[in-house]
Amino acid sequence: MPVSTRSDPEVQKTAELSILIVSWNCKRMLADCLDSLRDQLSSYRHEIIVVDNASSDGTSEMIRRNYPDVVFIESGANLGFARGNNLALAVTHGKYIFLINPDVVVVSDCFRNMLQYLEEHREVGMMGPQIVGSDGAIQRSCMREPTLWNQLCRALALDRFATRSRTFAGYLMGDFQHDAIREVEILNGCFWLVRREALQQVGPLDDRFWMYGEDLDWCRRFRAAGWKIVFFPEAQTVHYGGGSSKQASLFCYVQMQRADLQYWRKYHGLLSCWCYWALLWFANAWRAGVVAILYFARRSRNCETRLRLKRHLACVRHLYINKYSSDSQ
Structure with a gap:
């Protein structure tokens, strides 16, 4: 049964932003992620909710000792990505909700730029920033809807030989430079910003997906409900990758x-x-x-x-x- 350690309930109720992080055995990366959030969030009323999926690396002790303001939920088992995030979503209060992987470090002005865009574009239900690796190279962070054709191209490795072709590398958007604001079909799940009105209409993640696939499903449901999904390179985060996997x-x-x-x-x-x-x-x-x-x-x-x-x-x-x-x- 999940066990929750809550911060000040009055602070939670007035939160503008809710930041959700699901972690499993990546204590050091989680600490770096939480530290990167401090300066970003200083001017916002916010809540940070960490769900720990039964880590054995001392994550719970570290959170209680160094981050007393964090709402900490110990799931008691490795529930996977979707169920872990749904535990946190159920207790959020913010108008805007960020789902962030623990192996992500947030770069200066990321929140401010994304929130300003979302305020000005009411039709957008989900956003994602530009993702860069620890080496500074831009990482792919969006995809197109899978089809039998683009999956055949993947199976035959045609997308590796024609990396810039929409026809053969369209699934992973090899033709897209990830440097322009653009409506996209799928945002990968290492960093999502979601509008609460959209969440209330679409519903939480489908927790039948234990790990992977939930990004395809959730984005499809957002689009089906009439919400736009936007890739936003005017905000940036660093993704170290593979914290749990x-x-x-x-x-x-x-x-x-x-x-x-x-x-x-x-x-x-x-x-x-x-x-x-x-x-x-x-x-x-x-x-x-x-x-x-x-x-x-x-x-x-x-x-x-x-x-x-x-x-x-x-x-x-x-x-x-x-x-x-x-x-x-």
């Missing part, structure tokens, strides 16, 4: 395939689901074959190649066992 990369890779199928089953018919399952199975099977040849021919025998082989074989096995029609929750 790096610790269980093989498991997370399989979960990604599972979530893709789960999303497809939610919105598509039986024939389309079968085709999509076949694309996923084929993509992992032929990649496993290529990596195995490289590995056993000693052309690329290293830890990374071995991990790639394990990932693809695990996905082939998972997809074969569960088939396209199994929910496999």
Whole structure:
């Protein structure tokens, strides 16, 4: 049963902004994230809500000792991304809600610029900033709706050979430079700003998605409800990446395939689901074959190649066992 440590309830009730962070075994990154929020939030009435998914690295002690103003919820189990965020969403008060990954550091004026834009554009229900890596390179933070065509291009690796083509690399928006304000179909979930009116209409994340897939689903529901989703490069955050998923990369890779199928089953018919399952199975099977040849021919025998082989074989096995029609929750 979740256990909550609350800050001043009167401060919460008058909060303009609610910041939600779900964490699992990434204490150091979480501390960096929380520290980066202090200057950003000093001029706003706000609440910060951290949900800890049963970390074993001392996260709870660190939060209680160093961040007493944070609303801290201990879930008691690893609930995944969607359920963890939904725990926090249920107790928010802010007019605007930020869902931020713990491996993100917020850069100066990020909140101010995004909030100003949202105030001036009432039709926007969700926004995301420009994401840069620790090396300063711009990271992809938005996608287009998955289709059988763009998933076929992914399966055949055509998007890697025609990286700037909308026709072949359209799913991951290889043709988009991520440097202009633009309405997009999907924002990846490392940093979301959501308007409360939109949240009340759309509802919380679908917690049947344990990890991955919830971004595709939530964005689709926002668009279906008539809200615009905007990529906003005039605000910026640094994403160090993999705060939790790096610790269980093989498991997370399989979960990604599972979530893709789960999303497809939610919105598509039986024939389309079968085709999509076949694309996923084929993509992992032929990649496993290529990596195995490289590995056993000693052309690329290293830890990374071995991990790639394990990932693809695990996905082939998972997809074969569960088939396209199994929910496999």
